[in-house]
Amino acid sequence: MIDAHVHLWQLGRKDCSWPGEDLPAIHRDYGLDDLLVQLDTNKVDAAILVQSQESGADTHWLLSLAAETDRVAGVVGWVDLTGDVAARVAAMQVAGPLVGIRPMMQGRAPDCFDDPELAPGFAALARHGLVLDALVRPQHLASLARLARRQPDLSIIIDHAAKPLVGDAIPADWRAAMADLAACPNVACKLSGLLTELAPGAGEGAAAPFIAELFALFGPDRLLWGSDWPVLTLASDYAAWLDLARASVPVAAHRAIFADNAARLYRVMQGAAA
Numbered sequence: 001m002i003d004a005h006v007h008l009w010q011l012g013r014k015d016c017s018w019p020g021e022d023l024p025a026i027h028r029d030y031g032l033d034d035l036l037v038q039l040d041t042n043k044v045d046a047a048i049l050v051q052s053q054e055s056g057a058d059t060h061w062l063l064s065l066a067a068e069t070d071r072v073a074g075v076v077g078w079v080d081l082t083g084d085v086a087a088r089v090a091a092m093q094v095a096g097p098l099v100g101i102r103p104m105m106q107g108r109a110p111d112c113f114d115d116p117e118l119a120p121g122f123a124a125l126a127r128h129g130l131v132l133d134a135l136v137r138p139q140h141l142a143s144l145a146r147l148a149r150r151q152p153d154l155s156i157i158i159d160h161a162a163k164p165l166v167g168d169a170i171p172a173d174w175r176a177a178m179a180d181l182a183a184c185p186n187v188a189c190k191l192s193g194l195l196t197e198l199a200p201g202a203g204e205g206a207a208a209p210f211i212a213e214l215f216a217l218f219g220p221d222r223l224l225w226g227s228d229w230p231v232l233t234l235a236s237d238y239a240a241w242l243d244l245a246r247a248s249v250p251v252a253a254h255r256a257i258f259a260d261n262a263a264r265l266y267r268v269m270q271g272a273a274a
Contacts, residue, residue, distance in 0.1 A: 002073060002262040002269070003047040005159065005192045005226025006035060008062065015055035026230050032065050032072075038229055038238050039071055046073040046269055048226070048262065050133065050159075051102055054078055056088070063096030073268040074099035076133045081121030089128050099266040100131035105140060106163070113143040122147065126154040131266060135159045141177035148184040155186055155265060160193025160228065161214055166206050167199030170213055182217040188265055189218050191245055191257065192226035195235040204236060204244060211248035220253035224261040 008030050009016045019026050039047060049062045049072055059077030066072040074097045079088045081103055092098045105112050112118075125132055134144055134156055141162055148156055158181065164174040181187045191214060194207040214223055225245050229238055249257055263269055 001044045001258050003044050003227050004224045004262040005050050005190055006047045006229050007050055007052045007231060008032065008035060008065065009052050014061045015057045016053050018052060025234055030230050032068060036071060042238055042242055046071050048074050048076060048099065048266060050076040051078040054104055059092060060095055063092065063098065066096045074266050076100035076102050078102060081118045085121040085124040089124065089130060093128065098130065099268060100133050101125055102133035102135055104135050106135050106137050110139040111143045112140060113147040122151055122154055126151060129267065131155045131157055133157050133159050137163050138174045138177060141181060145180045145184065148181060148187050152186050157265060158187065158189045161189055161210065163193060163197050164210065165199050166194050166197045166210055167202050168206065170209060175213060178217055188222035188224060188261065189214055190226045191223055192228045195241055196231060198235060204240065207244060208248045211245060215249050220256045221261060223257050224265065225258050
């Protein structure tokens with residue numbers, strides 16, 4: 001089993017400025033030992049470390065952690081997507097198992113993926129065999145779909161299903177935009193982050209119809225599970241989210257969603273049982 005989305009950070013070091021004191025529940029260091037406890041407790045073979053800072057120093061730290069244990073299957077890092085992107089990612093690939101890049105686009109303009117200054121950077125990711133992890137919100141999905149069609153050789157994974165408001169009803173505009181992206185064969189979606197998007201008063205079960213909708217759109221081969229730990233702990237715990245996700249997709253798809261898809265899309269370890 002592979003957890004396709006976890007974070008580690010050292011507050012005040014490696015350019016780490018988030019989370020702040022406004023999030024006291026997670027305003028502390030999270031290191032490799034903390035992660036291994038979660039993986040062991042929940043019988044998870046390995047995890048993909050995902051950047052949480054807009055910093056090359058943070059990415060290089062994550063890559064150094066991967067050298068310490070085979071329980072880290074790969075790292076999704078950060079790089080400035082302007083300028084000589086190819087040289088930067090090549091240096092990171094030498095430093096460790098870089099499998100993707102995640103520019104933090106969720107606070108940018110809705111059409112941010114159409115920025116011509118970023119086009120060479122996206123092309124460089126494709127040439128280096130790296131996944132684009134898309135940290136976005138629903139308003140960015142149309143622009144992301146245009147990128148997916150312009151750059152069909154770029155593998156794109158939508159993080160946290162683009163952070164819809166998870167309440168009593170599935171937003172029609174979110175579903176339509178996700179369906180448009182699902183029509184692109186180079187786009188997959190992470191089954192992650194939904195519990196931290198719960199509407200006020202909504203219980204964890206409200207996420208189940210969203211999971212079912214994502215399965216209907218992306219199918220068993222383009223959906224992959226991630227815990228989003230430790231951010232997850234703001235809303236739930238590791239075991240509860242894992243149990244809910246497992247119960248919300250067909251058993252026949254468990255191996256794909258909880259292991260094989262992450263291994264294939266990120267080009268990492270094979271044969272991790274779901």
